[in-house]
Amino acid sequence: MIFTPPRAKLARVFALLVAHAMLSLTACAQSPRATLNVDATDIPRRLLTARMELPVRPGALDLNFVEWTPGNHNPSGPIQNVVDLTITDDRGRRVQWTRDPEKMTRLNLDVPDGVSFITVDFAYITNQPSVVSRSTDSYGFPTFGGMNWNTVLFYPGDVDKDEFIIEPTLRLPDGWTHATSLDVAREARGEVMFQPVSLAELVDSPVIFGSELRTYTLDTQLTDAPHYIHAVAPFASQTELGPERLEKFGYMVDEAIRVFGPFPYDEFHFLVMLSDDLPGLGVEHNESTFIAFRADRFINAEKDGDPIGTIPHEYIHAWCGKQRAPEELLARDYHTTADTRLLWVYEGLTSYYDDVIATRVGLMTASEYRDGITSRLADYQHRSGREWRSVEDTAVFLRFLRARSKHWYDRRRGTSYYSEGALFWMDADAIIRLGTNNERSLDDFCRAFFDVDVELPGTPITYTRADIVNTLRGVYDGEDWDALIRARIETPLEDLSFDHLATKLGYTFEFSNEPTAEQEKDIRGQRGVDLRYSLGFSTDRDGVITRILPGSIADEYGLAYDMRILAVNDYLFNPRRLRDAVDQSPANGHVTLLVEFGDRVEKKLLLYDGGPKYPRFVENVGAPLVLKAIIHSN
Secondary structure (H helix, E strand, O other): OOOOOOHHHHHHHHHHHHHHHHHHOOOOOOOOEEEEEEEOOOHHHOEEEEEEEEEOOOEEEEEEEOOEOOOOOOEOOOHHHEEEEEEEEOOOOEOOEEEOOOOOOEEEEEEOOOOOEEEEEEEEEOOOOOOOOHHHOOEEOOOEEEEOHHHHOEEEOOOOOOOOEEEEEEEOOOOOEEEEOOOEEEEEOOEEEEOOEEHHHHHOOOEEEEOOOEEEEOOOOOOOOOEEEEEEOOOHHHHOOOHHHHHHHHHHHHHHHHHHOOOOOOOEEEEEEEOOOOOOEEEEOOOEEEEEEOOOHHHHHHHHOOOOOHHHHHHHOOOEOOOEEEOOOOOOOOOOOOOOOOHHHHOHHHHHHHHHHHHHOOOOOHHHHHHHHHHHHHHHOOOHHHHOOOHHHHHHOHHHOOOOOOOOHHHHOOOOOOHHHHHHHHHHHHHHHHHOOOOOOHHHHHHHHHOOOOOOOOOOEEEOHHHHHHHHHHHOOOOOHHHHHHHHOOOOOOOOOOHHHHHHHOEEEEEEOOOOHHHHHHHHHOOOEEEOOOOOEEEOOOOEEEEEOOOOHHHHOOOOOOOEEEEEOOEEOOHHHHHHHHHOHHHHOEEEEEEEEOOEEEEEEEEOOOOOOEEEEEEOOOOOOHHHHHOOOO
């Protein structure tokens, strides 16, 4: 086992003590220390109550609710769930406040003369996140819950998040235990008193709790830092994670260290909630993740071959996002607008490696990985929004793209800096491997870029676009990386195909009439019908059209979203019959649909004889099989 010195938390504590001591010596009468008491005993009824005592001085004061939550990259603070808010001074008198008309997350008030602290009391309604606050919201159920501290605190607008000190306390329902990366100072009678921390560390340290909380310790070889998986669910059986999966997660940790360098913290906690009543979510933190899955994900992981890819994704962020982050993405507070242009690195590089590492350690098979890539290429080459909106613009505009467009998504685009960003990094990996005869790879870029010492753990070293270009040049200087980024990331595309990428990987990208084994498995699991690459549309199980590819047969013949297919080739609709009609199209030369749209019924004759279409890679004989090299662990 390689020993990693436990310097991170000691350095952070020392820095906080120094900052507190220096601030207390200044002429400013306002102490940086506040107290926060959160009562979660009513969280089964979807309520948290909070009381904050904040040191103040007389005069104008603004209090901010966390707006730009780290990891969400959005102005996503769910202040709409704050209720029963009152502010009193140190004599118990009400202090009036008004909401800032330009920033809804800010309260403006005047502190009376002679007042040294104020008390802020409020309640928070859980379980009703917005689209952009899912991962940084709070949730409660009869036997478990999870809380993000950003939902239960306010902070003065003039403080630095790394210097403002808070003493947090959490009261839990009887019989519940908790898991978090925070250090406990004292615990008694259901109340947990944590060590004082900075505002930044508190917001960065979510907590899960419940009556049946289960903890697993991962077996790792390349770090001394303990890694834990904590899980809560409605029933204890749903938190069971088998030894085979635990072993693979241990391998995942080691493989991430091989790629990105020494693990940068003293410990790590995967905080997982399992429930069908929760939205799927995941967000990264320095020493933990906050994740929710459907209730059966742990139990069925190995049986279904489920890589549970959110776990490696959020773990990789310990380096890509937490160890290093784009310049001006993270401000000294939580109300300054973030610069999100480089999320194709922050999220795109992470998305590339979550699948690569999952495949290297056996969380995903090579065929699953390959079929996943071909499906992504097929999907993106039909996404016409790429002709007018760049990948970079999806990052800049992400607050309006996080909610998926129900209609014509392919024209609008979504948060493509994740998956299309990942394809850029796959391309870069292939370029480096081909240019160096596989002696160097994107792994070398990651080690050079992320294996850095931070002055204060928890405060990332920032980077710019130029840093990315220069590090890539240092690994392989045979490519114009500046031009490639400009062409693939910063500019809308004229050619939507991915033939160039397939060729570099050692394959030809084409469509076949026969599905692979993995695609056949996917077909069996479909509730509706996916005919995107043949007729150009998808339906739900009732025949309602849910997706139409721009420029496809369906688009040409005027099929519409929410149109319902009543009959196929003169027989009543069912999913199997529609698939059979496409299978028989080479012989028939057409597919006939009877459709209902509003109060009209009409017949659609689609002239098509191509049969079903399934994307796949075909090996180019004699070409270097770069894709195989990528998923082979070094």
